[in-house]
Amino acid sequence: MYTLSEENYLKSIYRLSQQPNFKITPTAIAESLKNNPASVVDMIRKLTDKQLIEYDKKKGVKLTPVGLKDAVLIVRRHRLWEVFLLEKLGYHWDEIHDIAEELEHISDASLADRLDKFLGFPEYDPHGDPIPKANGKVPKPYSVTLADLKTGDTCRVAAVKDTSSSFLQYLQKLDIGIGTNIKLLEKIPYDNSLVISISGKESTTVSQKFGENILVD
Amino acid sequence: MYTLSEENYLKSIYRLSQQPNFKITPTAIAESLKNNPASVVDMIRKLTDKQLIEYDKKKGVKLTPVGLKDAVLIVRRHRLWEVFLLEKLGYHWDEIHDIAEELEHISDASLADRLDKFLGFPEYDPHGDPIPKANGKVPKPYSVTLADLKTGDTCRVAAVKDTSSSFLQYLQKLDIGIGTNIKLLEKIPYDNSLVISISGKESTTVSQKFGENILVD
DNA sequence: ATATAAAATTAGATAAGACTAATTTTGTGT
DNA sequence: ACACAAAATTAGTCTTATCTAATTTTATAT
Ligand SMILES: [Mn+2]
Ligand SMILES: [Mn+2]
Ligand SMILES: [Mn+2]
Ligand SMILES: [Mn+2]
Numbered sequence: 001m002y003t004l005s006e007e008n009y010l011k012s013i014y015r016l017s018q019q020p021n022f023k024i025t026p027t028a029i030a031e032s033l034k035n036n037p038a039s040v041v042d043m044i045r046k047l048t049d050k051q052l053i054e055y056d057k058k059k060g061v062k063l064t065p066v067g068l069k070d071a072v073l074i075v076r077r078h079r080l081w082e083v084f085l086l087e088k089l090g091y092h093w094d095e096i097h098d099i100a101e102e103l104e105h106i107s108d109a110s111l112a113d114r115l116d117k118f119l120g121f122p123e124y125d126p127h128g129d130p131i132p133k134a135n136g137k138v139p140k141p142y143s144v145t146l147a148d149l150k151t152g153d154t155c156r157v158a159a160v161k162d163t164s165s166s167f168l169q170y171l172q173k174l175d176i177g178i179g180t181n182i183k184l185l186e187k188i189p190y191d192n193s194l195v196i197s198i199s200g201k202e203s204t205t206v207s208q209k210f211g212e213n214i215l216v217d
Numbered sequence: 218m219y220t221l222s223e224e225n226y227l228k229s230i231y232r233l234s235q236q237p238n239f240k241i242t243p244t245a246i247a248e249s250l251k252n253n254p255a256s257v258v259d260m261i262r263k264l265t266d267k268q269l270i271e272y273d274k275k276k277g278v279k280l281t282p283v284g285l286k287d288a289v290l291i292v293r294r295h296r297l298w299e300v301f302l303l304e305k306l307g308y309h310w311d312e313i314h315d316i317a318e319e320l321e322h323i324s325d326a327s328l329a330d331r332l333d334k335f336l337g338f339p340e341y342d343p344h345g346d347p348i349p350k351a352n353g354k355v356p357k358p359y360s361v362t363l364a365d366l367k368t369g370d371t372c373r374v375a376a377v378k379d380t381s382s383s384f385l386q387y388l389q390k391l392d393i394g395i396g397t398n399i400k401l402l403e404k405i406p407y408d409n410s411l412v413i414s415i416s417g418k419e420s421t422t423v424s425q426k427f428g429e430n431i432l433v434d
Numbered sequence: 435a436t437a438t439a440a441a442a443t444t445a446g447a448t449a450a451g452a453c454t455a456a457t458t459t460t461g462t463g464t
Numbered sequence: 465a466c467a468c469a470a471a472a473t474t475a476g477t478c479t480t481a482t483c484t485a486a487t488t489t490t491a492t493a494t
Contacts (some may be wrong), residue, residue, distance in 0.1 A: 102324070204243075
């Protein structure tokens with residue numbers, strides 16, 4: 001159906017489209033794929049010809065209904081494989097993303113659905129991201145971040161925005177995972193650093209960037 | 218490490234090398250990969266440069282120790298994924314080969330070993346082919362075919378040589394699978410057709426080609 | 435409004451892997 | 465040894481996807 005590259009572009013565009021009010025430019029796509037804007041311009045032409053995206057200079061890139069449907073199916077496969085790797089093969093949550101990045105491209109009509117069933121129809125992947133359903137419906141993702149809370153608020157970690165191993169390993173070190181309870185003790189006005197209590201334990205200070213990459217419930 | 222194409226060539230050369238006294242020529246490789254001899258010549262050069270194979274005009278293509286080791290690891294992944302697809306996801310044995318053909322290329326250092334453990338260290342894949350061990354040792358494959366038997370002999374189906382869906386579906390129709398008992402009732406001298414009894418039931422006639430593609434115990 | 439910077443695009447190059455068509459080498463039968 | 469066929473190889477083309485460098489367009493700041 002699609003080449004590996006086409007699928008990676010579709011997925012990248014989909015991910016960028018999740019950021020509200022964000023204009024999806026060639027540069028943004030290039031950054032997200034760690035490649036060159038010139039290459040992106042080529043692929044934009046190709047995907048436009050295939051009617052998977054529309055490109056308006058003013059509005060940026062937008063997925064067509066067909067492009068969206070297929071992008072969502074790739075995301076579905078990615079997240080299902082992540083669940084498999086963690087739950088069945090015993091990988092840690094900082095190791096699974098790159099492998100799923102390859103597995104998501106395996107094309108077989110019934111593979112995702114069989115995997116879904118085998119895994120017991122999980123709702124969320126190991127990073128807390130919602131797993132699109134077979135019909136293409138995507139459960140609403142979490143949207144409030146730790147950095148959005150007010151002093152004194154308590155929350156449950158629901159998902160992580162950043163899935164890089166450096167971030168995930170840091171979380172591991174802090175004993176934070178999906179489900180961990182966090183209380184915001186103080187917000188440092190100077191640089192918006194956050195003083196938090198993890199699982200009721202003594203306080204720790206984390207950066208604003210850190211807080212913005214944790215989605216809470 | 219290797220490109221998709223390189224891996225497919227390595228695996229194809231390995232498979233051909235399993236046929237005793239068979240000279241592995243560019244044409245043979247081309248046939249096995251359903252591509253063009255000219256393309257094969259290019260790849261022979263590439264793999265030779267990488268010291269994965271040696272090519273002697275007289276003796277044909279041969280895997281070097283390194284090439285052999287890596288080819289075996291690809292076969293290991295292929296066969297492990299086939300077990301997974303059949304046992305865990307409920308595919309039938311005629312559907313798994315093509316999917317495993319893609320899955321075998323997923324490159325992660327510990328993936329095959331974790332999958333192996335998850336599956337309970339299976340000895341044989343769903344077609345009866347031995348699964349190479351993590352250390353690269355390959356259990357001895359079955360070698361006697363149904364066509365090798367003498368009239369009156371009884372055997373157990375141990376493996377199938379041909380994994381095409383047309384062959385596997387035919388076997389399914391005849392109620393033959395790994396483990397099925399077959400008795401050779403008669404060999405027709407004219408064209409070596411085989412009259413057999415499957416699981417003790419009434420007799421069926423199959424072709425010589427059919428018999429040569431069933432390995433027995 | 436104009437200079438400057440940033441972003442987008444074009445032009446041209448490269449690499450992998452496949453193909454077809456032409457040519458050369460090898461093998462076989464007489 | 466010679467003729468013919470088959471196999472191997474070379475030459476040249478194509479597609480996909482990437483890059484760098486040059487150019488054009490768009491945005492921003494004074
Ligand atoms: Mn990917
Ligand atoms: Mn994830
Ligand atoms: Mn393959
Ligand atoms: Mn098999």
